[in-house]
Amino acid sequence: MTDSRVVRTRCCIVGGGPAGVMLGYLLARQGLDIVVLEKHGDFFRDFRGDTVHPSTMTVLDELGILDDFLRIPHSEVVTLGGTIGRDTVTIADFTHVPAKTPFIALMPQWDFLNFLADRARQFPGFTLMMNATGTEVIREGSRVAGVRASTPSGLIDIYADLIVATDGRHSTMRESLGIQPLNIGAPMDVLWFRLDRDATDRAAAFGYVGGGYIFITINRGDYWQCGFVIAKGSLDQLKAQGLETLRQKIVDVQPAFAGRVEKIASWDDVKLLSVAVDRLETWFRPGILFIGDAAHAMSPVGGVGINLAIQDAVAAARLLAPAFARPGLIADEALAQVQRRRSFPVTMTQRAQVFIQNRVVSSVLNASRPPDRAPALLRLVNAVPPLQRIPAQLVGIGVRPEHLDR
Numbered sequence: 373m374t375d376s377r378v379v380r381t382r383c384c385i386v387g388g389g390p391a392g393v394m395l396g397y398l399l400a401r402q403g404l405d406i407v408v409l410e411k412h413g414d415f416f417r418d419f420r421g422d423t424v425h426p427s428t429m430t431v432l433d434e435l436g437i438l439d440d441f442l443r444i445p446h447s448e449v450v451t452l453g454g455t456i457g458r459d460t461v462t463i464a465d466f467t468h469v470p471a472k473t474p475f476i477a478l479m480p481q482w483d484f485l486n487f488l489a490d491r492a493r494q495f496p497g498f499t500l501m502m503n504a505t506g507t508e509v510i511r512e513g514s515r516v517a518g519v520r521a522s523t524p525s526g527l528i529d530i531y532a533d534l535i536v537a538t539d540g541r542h543s544t545m546r547e548s549l550g551i552q553p554l555n556i557g558a559p560m561d562v563l564w565f566r567l568d569r570d571a572t573d574r575a576a577a578f579g580y581v582g583g584g585y586i587f588i589t590i591n592r593g594d595y596w597q598c599g600f601v602i603a604k605g606s607l608d609q610l611k612a613q614g615l616e617t618l619r620q621k622i623v624d625v626q627p628a629f630a631g632r633v634e635k636i637a638s639w640d641d642v643k644l645l646s647v648a649v650d651r652l653e654t655w656f657r658p659g660i661l662f663i664g665d666a667a668h669a670m671s672p673v674g675g676v677g678i679n680l681a682i683q684d685a686v687a688a689a690r691l692l693a694p695a696f697a698r699p700g701l702i703a704d705e706a707l708a709q710v711q712r713r714r715s716f717p718v719t720m721t722q723r724a725q726v727f728i729q730n731r732v733v734s735s736v737l738n739a740s741r742p743p744d745r746a747p748a749l750l751r752l753v754n755a756v757p758p759l760q761r762i763p764a765q766l767v768g769i770g771v772r773p774e775h776l777d778r
Contacts, residue, residue: 377526382497390685395688423679435491442477450474459751462754506539534707659702663681671722717771732747
């Protein structure tokens with residue numbers, strides 16, 4: 373397929389994130405002509421979600437590409453824990469998760485997306501258009517019939533039997549249709565930055581609780597990817613206190629970083645993730661389906677957002693296969709099947725995240741001083757290792773995981 377003023381395809385996917393590229397791969401694997409639009413020229417974006425959970429790696433195994441995936445440089449997280457006051461606790465142990473890969477793989481998202489795109493290009497029907505931004509839907513009567521895309525060579529109108537919007541929590545496709553999600557709310561924002569990692573540092577991902585903030589470290593080999601959780605909307609207040617205040621708060625909960633925090637040389641080294649939790653009441657309109665963050669923005673609690681989006685893609689590819697096997701437009705009932713299948717795991721996961729946000733995160737962010745000890749429940753989980761399998765199952769596998777042929 374070449375760029376032209378008008379393009380026709382079976383399915384146009386707007387957004388080249390994990391859900392979009394995975395769905396494009398799975399549909400092209402079924403022999404369909406697919407166009408995936410990605411607004412950037414590459415996948416390189418820092419501080420995107422870089423966790424690949426056992427549920428996702430199970431899908432890669434079913435595709436026969438897991439071994440190739442695991443050859444890409446990555447690190448493996450087998451436990452999650454934290455330091456709260458004078459207690460250091462382990463709260464999740466993935467070694468007993470019922471999967472071929474009982475761990476969370478940490479890999480730059482651009483490596484994961486390049487890997488999926490390379491595999492998808494093996495199918496003649498797969499087209500990935502980079503530097504192509506879906507700007508608005510094209511309507512024919514009450515139905516979405518296509519997408520107008522802005523490219524370096526000009527505007528392209530892409531007509532398809534189905535549009536799938538995977539363009540994130542600030543979905544342009546959603547905005548083009550005037551659709552507003554139900555805002556569930558989140559009490560926090562997250563600041564992301566890097567700090568050097570020493571060979572003597574602990575290997576596992578860890579969290580530290582301070583007075584009014586939470587500091588998270590994720591092992592990325594030669595550096596720590598760090599998350600600094602603050603009360604929503606409080607970044608300007610923190611900036612007014614000065615960068616040294618941020619550095620000192622880090623050292624207060626992790627003294628070993630005293631010689632490293634100077635690497636945060638300016639606020640330009642700190643990236644803000646404005647946390648949102650929301651979902652659409654209806655994930656589709658005639659001719660268009662929303663999945664991933666475009667349908668349901670997840671909290672960073674548990675780091676499960678990417679994997680929920682991939683599960684959406686797997687379910688959509690499987691459930692829409694009979695409709696795509698017939699020529700012509702994709703009926704609303706086929707799209708409704710996808711929502712019916714995926715709304716329960718999404719809703720249950722968001723409820724668990726909101727419970728943790730409201731009961732745990734909010735209490736920390738509203739506190740003026742660090743807690744003396746971990747809550748009794750976390751101390752119990754730490755003391756009874758079999759209990760650590762429960763959060764590992766919820767984070768690693770999730771609610772009702774998807775498979776290719778089920």
